[in-house]
Amino acid sequence: GEDVEQSLFLSVREGDSSVINCTYTDSSSTYLYWYKQEPGAGLQLLTYIFSNMDMKQDQRLTVLLNKKDKHLSLRIADTQTGDSAIYFCAENDNAGNMLTFGGGTRLMVKP
Amino acid sequence: DTEVTQTPKHLVMGMTNKKSLKCEQHMGHRAMYWYKQKAKKPPELMFVYSYEKLSINESVPSRFSPECPNSSLLNLHLHALQPEDSALYLCASSPGTGGREQFFGPGTRLTVL
Numbered sequence: 001g002e003d004v005e006q007s008l009f010l011s012v013r014e015g016d017s018s019v020i021n022c023t024y025t026d027s028s029s030t031y032l033y034w035y036k037q038e039p040g041a042g043l044q045l046l047t048y049i050f051s052n053m054d055m056k057q058d059q060r061l062t063v064l065l066n067k068k069d070k071h072l073s074l075r076i077a078d079t080q081t082g083d084s085a086i087y088f089c090a091e092n093d094n095a096g097n098m099l100t101f102g103g104g105t106r107l108m109v110k111p
Numbered sequence: 112d113t114e115v116t117q118t119p120k121h122l123v124m125g126m127t128n129k130k131s132l133k134c135e136q137h138m139g140h141r142a143m144y145w146y147k148q149k150a151k152k153p154p155e156l157m158f159v160y161s162y163e164k165l166s167i168n169e170s171v172p173s174r175f176s177p178e179c180p181n182s183s184l185l186n187l188h189l190h191a192l193q194p195e196d197s198a199l200y201l202c203a204s205s206p207g208t209g210g211r212e213q214f215f216g217p218g219t220r221l222t223v224l
Binding site for chain 2: 031033035040041042043044045048088098099101102103104
């Protein structure tokens with residue numbers, strides 16, 4: 001079955017780069033996603049990457065995909081206190097109907 | 112309009128009550144989803160509607176009853192819930208099924224007494 005795993009917690013200083021890692025098992029996934037969730041709020045789609053890409057950059061966000069190792073990462077450059085949130089990676093199923101989420105990584109940014 | 116809206120924001124109900132959660136999007140998306148999220152956990156898929164037809168039901172108890180009156184609206188009717196059903200209920204939509212990105216609403220925080 002599908003399984004997506006993330007580390008639970010990451011703490012960085014404001015201005016540093018943050019790297020959040022994710023591993024997944026379904027090699028047939030077409031898209032992989034990163035979502036951000038602030039306390040008491042819904043999920044905000046940050047970015048996604050198509051499975052035939054290695055890298056995608058969008059302003060401060062860089063997504064790296066190692067399909068051989070089934071490893072996905074999200075790098076946030078110049079991390080700000082407003083980036084403090086839970087970050088979920090997710091993969092879709094073969095049919096593209098269902099998202100399977102990782103357990104979420106809580107990012108804490110210290111001033 | 113590029114957002115998914117949900118009402119109410121908060122809901123407290125007793126185990127004998129009947130209530131409904133509402134979700135709306137005006138992005139022309141043809142797939143809509145209900146998720147349940149418990150504290151400190153990722154969202155869990157409950158239902159998928161594709162072109163206003165229920166396409167996936169993830170073995171959700173019958174006390175949760177989804178309805179899709181039209182392509183912009185998705186309801187979740189609640190009846191005889193249990194305290195363990197207390198959670199954040201998230202609605203999402205996507206242009207279609209098939210791997211496209213899903214956009215989430217802010218959620219309804221449900222408390223069952």
